[in-house]
Amino acid sequence: MNKGPLIFLGIFFALAFSWVGIVLTNQIQYGSLTPYYDEAEGQLYPQKPSGLAARGRLVYQDLGCMYCHSQQVRRPGFGGDTERGWGDRQSVARDYIYEPRVFLGTMRTGPDLRNIGARQPSADWHYLHLFDPQLTSPGSVMAPFGFLFDYRPVVGERSAHALPLPADYARAHGLDRPGYELVPTPRAAALVAYLVSLKDAYQFPEARPYVPARKSGGAR
Amino acid sequence: MASASSLAASLSPTTPPDVMSRAELSEIDASAKWPVIVFLVSGLVWLLIGTAFALISSIKLHTPEFLGGYEWLTFGRARTAHLNTVIYGWSVNAAFAVAFWLMARLSRTRLRHPGLLLIAGCFWNLGVTIGVIGILAGDSTSIEWLEIPPYATPLLFVAYAFVGIWAVITFRFRKTEHIYVSQWYLLAALFWFPWLYSIAQIMLVFQPARGTVQALVNWWFAHNVLGLWFTPIGLAAAYYFIPKVLGKPIHSYYLSVLGFWSLAIFYNWAGVHHLIGGPVPAWVLSAGIAASLMMVIPVVVTAINHHLTMVGSFGVLRYSPTLRFVVFGAVNYTIVSLIGSAMAIRSVNEITHFTHFTVAHAHQGMYGFFTMVMFGAVYYILPRILLKEWPSAALIRTHFWAAAIGITLYWIDLSIGGWIQGVEMNNASIPFLDVVRHTLPWLWVRSLSGILLTVGHLAFAANVAWMLAAPRAAGATTPTLFQTPPAVPVR
Numbered sequence: 001m002n003k004g005p006l007i008f009l010g011i012f013f014a015l016a017f018s019w020v021g022i023v024l025t026n027q028i029q030y031g032s033l034t035p036y037y038d039e040a041e042g043q044l045y046p047q048k049p050s051g052l053a054a055r056g057r058l059v060y061q062d063l064g065c066m067y068c069h070s071q072q073v074r075r076p077g078f079g080g081d082t083e084r085g086w087g088d089r090q091s092v093a094r095d096y097i098y099e100p101r102v103f104l105g106t107m108r109t110g111p112d113l114r115n116i117g118a119r120q121p122s123a124d125w126h127y128l129h130l131f132d133p134q135l136t137s138p139g140s141v142m143a144p145f146g147f148l149f150d151y152r153p154v155v156g157e158r159s160a161h162a163l164p165l166p167a168d169y170a171r172a173h174g175l176d177r178p179g180y181e182l183v184p185t186p187r188a189a190a191l192v193a194y195l196v197s198l199k200d201a202y203q204f205p206e207a208r209p210y211v212p213a214r215k216s217g218g219a220r
Numbered sequence: 221m222a223s224a225s226s227l228a229a230s231l232s233p234t235t236p237p238d239v240m241s242r243a244e245l246s247e248i249d250a251s252a253k254w255p256v257i258v259f260l261v262s263g264l265v266w267l268l269i270g271t272a273f274a275l276i277s278s279i280k281l282h283t284p285e286f287l288g289g290y291e292w293l294t295f296g297r298a299r300t301a302h303l304n305t306v307i308y309g310w311s312v313n314a315a316f317a318v319a320f321w322l323m324a325r326l327s328r329t330r331l332r333h334p335g336l337l338l339i340a341g342c343f344w345n346l347g348v349t350i351g352v353i354g355i356l357a358g359d360s361t362s363i364e365w366l367e368i369p370p371y372a373t374p375l376l377f378v379a380y381a382f383v384g385i386w387a388v389i390t391f392r393f394r395k396t397e398h399i400y401v402s403q404w405y406l407l408a409a410l411f412w413f414p415w416l417y418s419i420a421q422i423m424l425v426f427q428p429a430r431g432t433v434q435a436l437v438n439w440w441f442a443h444n445v446l447g448l449w450f451t452p453i454g455l456a457a458a459y460y461f462i463p464k465v466l467g468k469p470i471h472s473y474y475l476s477v478l479g480f481w482s483l484a485i486f487y488n489w490a491g492v493h494h495l496i497g498g499p500v501p502a503w504v505l506s507a508g509i510a511a512s513l514m515m516v517i518p519v520v521v522t523a524i525n526h527h528l529t530m531v532g533s534f535g536v537l538r539y540s541p542t543l544r545f546v547v548f549g550a551v552n553y554t555i556v557s558l559i560g561s562a563m564a565i566r567s568v569n570e571i572t573h574f575t576h577f578t579v580a581h582a583h584q585g586m587y588g589f590f591t592m593v594m595f596g597a598v599y600y601i602l603p604r605i606l607l608k609e610w611p612s613a614a615l616i617r618t619h620f621w622a623a624a625i626g627i628t629l630y631w632i633d634l635s636i637g638g639w640i641q642g643v644e645m646n647n648a649s650i651p652f653l654d655v656v657r658h659t660l661p662w663l664w665v666r667s668l669s670g671i672l673l674t675v676g677h678l679a680f681a682a683n684v685a686w687m688l689a690a691p692r693a694a695g696a697t698t699p700t701l702f703q704t705p706p707a708v709p710v711r
Binding site: 002004007008010011012014015017018019021022023026027029030031032033060061062063064065066067068070072074075078079080083084090091092093094095096097099100101102103104105106107108109110111133137138139140141142143144145146147 | 280281282284285288289290291294295296297299300358359360361362363364391397398399404407408411412415416419423424428429430431432433434435436437440444448481484485488489491492494495497498499500501504507508566570573574575578579645646647648652653656657660663
């Protein structure tokens with residue numbers, strides 16, 4: 001191996017191999033995957049997210065939520081994802097086609113969030129959980145996001161989204177001043193709108209529940 | 221001084237070849253002096269910053285309210301700042317320094333216009349600085365291993381391209397007939413990285429691909445940064461320093477050819493094993509799993525080559541700091557790679573995916589293997605370019621034991637904790653918060669191992685600073701070893 005150009009050719013083709021195989025082939029295979037048209041409903045799926053949820057996705061991105069939360073449900077029988085209620089079905093590629101940045105994630109320090117909007121549809125639950133995870137999930141190791149909230153004097157009427165803190169918690173943390181309220185900032189509101197929007201409810205033909213082979217008889 | 225002696229050597233035909241080559245070597249070392257110092261010292265500064273972010277992130281995982289009020293230090297940002305400082309700050313700078321020095325020495329040619337390299341080095345570090353500040357300020361892309369915001373990445377790319385081209389130029393001026401195995405790895409790594417980086421930036425950040433094609437590009441890139449950039453640089457260093465310190469040739473030339481090409485062919489397909497079970501075409505995953513298992517070939521071949529070179533010379537580990545660090549790294553390379561292949565098997569991945577097991581694996585690879593080899597290389601290179609000896613053997617000893625015990629504790633601890641986490645997570649009858657609670661003891665031990673690693677880094681930094689500041693000794697000096705060998709020749 002003393003010929004520089006030959007070594008270089010080998011080096012070139014080695015990486016070209018996977019570049020074509022993993023990157024280009026898949027880009028061609030499903031890089032322009034289209035939404036599915038449901039004739040009975042006259043609807044295209046998946047549906048595009050609302051503007052507020054799209055802004056919330058940026059907050060999710062800048063706080064690095066995806067380093068502890070995945071957004072993908074593995075098929076029934078492979079891991080415990082569906083048994084844990086993280087989704088009714090496995091995630092499929094079509095679920096993600098409108099997402100400008102895909103947050104599949106590789107870590108589950110916390111639970112999968114692909115269908116968190118279906119599990120926890122209440123914005124108030126999310127506000128409390130973000131402000132201090134111990135309020136809703138004692139023993140959690142999630143970071144508290146107090147900086148996404150304002151503690152401020154009530155001006156006019158109380159905000160509809162003021163956090164319903166338990167009285168003893170508010171007292172213990174000095175958050176019980178009369179005439180004050182704890183309200184989510186616009187970033188918190190956007191983040192929660194995004195979280196609540198996370199649900200893959202539609203049954204794509206390719207996502208039908210998969211029943212493991214050991215139960216003979218078949219799924220469909 | 222170096223040039224004077226080489227001039228004398230070239231004028232006298234009777235100069236013995238050994239003297240000639242020593243004069244030549246010191247001339248080469250002198251030409252690489254400033255680039256190596258700048259890359260190493262900036263790498264070391266990043267290592268210390270990265271260690272601080274590591275400790276903060278580690279503590280936050282078992283004590284989430286720690287520094288909980290600071291948005292810029294929230295876990296998602298501190299962890300990301302840790303990764304980017306230790307990867308693009310420490311590891312890449314160290315890789316640059318070692319790659320340049322090795323390339324110049326193995327090509328037996330001096331670095332040309334080292335001043336231009338210094339400028340590239342400044343741009344690289346400026347890019348990393350802007351990038352890390354951007355991440356802390358909330359501009360992270362949240363794409364694993366590519367978090368540096370798009371306003372800093374072009375700077376990194378240009379600086380990198382410049383460094384890469386410079387290495388190839390140095391290679392082109394080589395005076396040797398033979399191309400040594402380390403040079404294959406260096407050339408390959410320097411060529412592969414910009415290809416990976418530019419494709420990933422284009423398809424993920426500037427012109428994002430649709431849907432989960434992004435995930436495939438992401439892991440094609442992220443795993444190849446390890447496999448096709450850090451691994452070849454680490455192996456190049458191991459292939460150089462083990463035979464160099466022992467003063468004997470590598471075990472088998474043919475095995476090194478086989479090891480190189482099998483790594484080049486299989487490693488670059490392996491990355492998609494990070495998506496097993498995910499919403500991507502099943503055939504890509506199967507191909508990735510097959511490639512991951514085929515990695516056993518280059519790993520075993522390289523292991524035989526490195527470890528059989530050591531056979532009969534284990535005694536030298538008692539004396540030579542360089543050898544001890546590099547061999548520790550080479551052994552970890554074998555272990556971590558075999559574990560990595562096993563983790564790609566579907567039934568194992570079902571458990572280890574999404575858990576701390578992967579975190580343990582990543583640290584064993586990047587630290588137990590790559591970083592330890594780089595430490596060993598620095599212990600060899602710095603005295604030769606500064607023409608000074610290491611001021612303190614005790615600090616080297618502290619560095620070695622703190623790092624070796626720290627990283628071993630780290631990966632064994634988190635592997636066990638991660639395995640338990642994975643088994644429990646797959647059992648839906650165990651509430652999720654119980655799974656979290658059961659990881660806590662393992663996370664505490666991880667923080668402890670982090671403290672050990674910090675001690676090692678401080679000892680290393682102190683020794684480097686002391687060495688830079690100390691005056692050069694007059695006359696001949698002897699290398700700083702752990703203990704004086706009775707009669708074993710150590711170079």
